[in-house]
Amino acid sequence: MHSTVIVGAGPAGMAAAVVLARAGEHPIIVDEAEQPGGQVWRKPAAPLQPALARILGRAAAAEHEQAHAEFASIAASVDHRPRHLAWNLQGGELFVIEHRRIRPLRYGALLLATGATDRLLPVPGWTLPGVFSLGGAQTLLKDQGALIGRRVVFAGASPLLYLAALQYKAMGATVVAVLDTTALPEKLRATPALAAAAPRVLARGLSYMARLRAGGVAIFHGVTALGIEGQDYAERVRFRCSRGAEHDLAVDAVALGFGLRAETQLLDLAGVPLAFDVDFRQWLPIVDGDGRAAPGLYAAGDGCTIGGAAAAAISGRLAAYAILADRGVAVPATEVAMLRARLARLRAFQRALSRAFAWPAHWLADARDDTVLCRCENVTVGVVRAAVAAPLGPREVNRAKALTRCGMGRCQARFCGLATAELMAHALAAPVATMGRHRSQAPVKPIPLDATLVDEDTP
């Protein structure tokens, strides 16, 4: 029996491991990636590390380096297992696979710090080569030292559009435009709440926009009718600007993102209830303020609630203190109180951001029938609409999946699930929360059929 197992070596998992190790524990931390850091603090491969400040900017690079230095300082007390996918959680055992070997892990406490991906909204042409997720465009740069293209449009609803555009510009890409689907007035309305919660983060975000403008990058707010065209890859981006004019830009790549979507599959498999969050418009696990989800089960970071890297790291520390406190270990009350207060401020900031950069779910109301909704199974908007409109048509996303294959593919509805619920809600004139959510199934990501089960202690 291992005392604590952490899933995910991003900001939350790394921070939790540091607290546990300093308290004398030896946690196991399993992570799919080669390097720790998750997506946001992804540690570049060795030959790329000298360029980190160039890619990230000096302030972010300093935060990045500090997190990695702290994690490295506890290396002797942590069993870090990179390239390990946690794919099932059942009967008190976590099932992990590494290179076709499956190992069950028993645990005293399990902390799920599984992070998030981009949230996506289907637009015409988004399956074309050259179109990538916004977070992926950044990960590619940090992890691989590569750009998704030379002439890039950053499109969607997210403050990260501006950061990613700056990073790409710094590394030599031509940023053709930033196409923000949220209107400027919405963002201005959210500014007081953002300034109250985290003025420095707000100032940093505004400086990104200012630097892009100073660098001659076109920024459009309130973009609609977004579509990507091309024969075999993305060649043009068409959209309507807030003044109603149609635009057509030549590109060779597009980064697309509409905020974040929590990776909740393992929590779902563990039976933790999820509730629909009206600001983030997605299903998030019900946990207490320190991340307690069930006896022995804890959650932290963006996989628990959308908060960003700084909030993730704090929530990881709080979850680690909760694990220790639940074992009867004394925890530093003043520090815990301070962490809770900072987390509350950062999460309030993120909630205000979710309103400033609301994903345009209403686009699904008049999305073109021929737009691909489910990338895996190539199911279009029209197919799901027709199913819903049929007599005794589906009134819930899992039924729609059974009838149309939408959400049945290898990604398990990670990239179409939320949009499918919004589409159905519009078609049925019903609240989106009543459309339900796709049930998680093991394996939560594909694993090979020729994998073999080995004992927990087999090296």
Next chain:
Amino acid sequence: MMPAKPRLVRVLDRTAASATITIDGDVVQAFAGESVLVAVLAHTTRLRTHEVDGAPRAGFCLMGACQDCWVWLADGHRIRACTTRVVDGMAVLTGPPAGPADA
């Protein structure tokens, strides 16, 4: 037909760790430790064709979640290109290898 010009660009020098791989039989210079996705998309414009409509695909999320970048190795194993590292001598296929019945 000339292959279309690849769009993905390496911007940092990793020549210290060069590796030779094949992509659908073409000998390609790549770098040990980089992702198979980068190696393929720095060489050509697509990773695979979609099972349903045959349209080209080149991955999407770049972080192991969307499963849109699965390719094949010559030994028949499937790999997720965005999270699998290049190893010298790797033989990558953008379509399924011919099985005994197809040979």
